[in-house]
Amino acid sequence: RKEVEQDPGPFNVPEGATVAFNCTYSNSASQSFFWYRQDCRKEPKLLMSVYSSGNEDGRFTAQLNRASQYISLLIRDSKLSDSATYLCVVNFEDSGNTPLVFGKGTRLSVIA
Amino acid sequence: NAGVTQTPKFRILKIGQSMTLQCTQDMNHNYMYWYRQDPGMGLKLIYYSVGAGITDKGEVPNGYNVSRSTTEDFPLRLELAAPSQTSVYFCASSPTAGLAVRNEQFFGPGTRLTVL
Numbered sequence: 164r165k166e167v168e169q170d171p172g173p174f175n176v177p178e179g180a181t182v183a184f185n186c187t188y189s190n191s192a193s194q195s196f197f198w199y200r201q202d203c204r205k206e207p208k209l210l211m212s213v214y215s216s217g218n219e220d221g222r223f224t225a226q227l228n229r230a231s232q233y234i235s236l237l238i239r240d241s242k243l244s245d246s247a248t249y250l251c252v253v254n255f256e257d258s259g260n261t262p263l264v265f266g267k268g269t270r271l272s273v274i275a
Numbered sequence: 276n277a278g279v280t281q282t283p284k285f286r287i288l289k290i291g292q293s294m295t296l297q298c299t300q301d302m303n304h305n306y307m308y309w310y311r312q313d314p315g316m317g318l319k320l321i322y323y324s325v326g327a328g329i330t331d332k333g334e335v336p337n338g339y340n341v342s343r344s345t346t347e348d349f350p351l352r353l354e355l356a357a358p359s360q361t362s363v364y365f366c367a368s369s370p371t372a373g374l375a376v377r378n379e380q381f382f383g384p385g386t387r388l389t390v391l
Contacts (some may be wrong), residue, residue: 167317197379205384206382237370265310
């Protein structure tokens with residue numbers, strides 16, 4: 164079974180705080196990983212891909228631990244505009260063309 | 276480019292009515308997808324298509340039908356609307372999918388459907 168699990172939150176943090184989200188996935192053969200962001204009543208948009216060596220984009224850092232089958236997203240110096248739901252997304256591709264599997268999302272509220 | 280467009284934005288149906296949700300993309304993407312998102316839940320794949328003339332069932336296809344006669348269009352059909360189909364429907368596209376390429380899925384703005 165192909166599953167992606169996330170803590171639903173909400174995470175309520177003050178501006179400037181550092182917050183981390185974790186996500187676990189069910190299949191060790193999974194090949195590619197992403198974090199999407201979804202604002203309230205809007206469509207999901209790609210935040211960043213997650214690479215094996217870990218990667219950083221400004222205040223956002225993504226990490227992948229294949230042995231433990233989890234992915235993390237770290238947000239430093241949180242801004243009010245970071246308030247959104249963060250979706251962990253996994254491509255369980257091992258053969259053929261398998262669509263992405265989305266977690267239910269973790270809701271973040273950054274408070275002034 | 277307009278990206279992925281969906282119509283209508285909102286719709287209220289009565290039980291048993293039918294309707295078609297329209298989805299068009301102008302990015303010449305081969306792959307297109309239909310998802311539904313219930314409140315507090317993740318996206319669930321209804322149907323997807325890897326190219327014109329080819330469609331496949333996703334996780335929750337019952338009660339829906341799709342067609343893909345052109346690269347640009349991927350309409351979703353509800354034949355006999357039921358209250359359980361009340362949801363937000365998102366269409367998405369990507370240039371390819373699968374192992375070889377880390378490809379972004381581009382989503383449309385969604386259609387909010389209520390079945391009463």
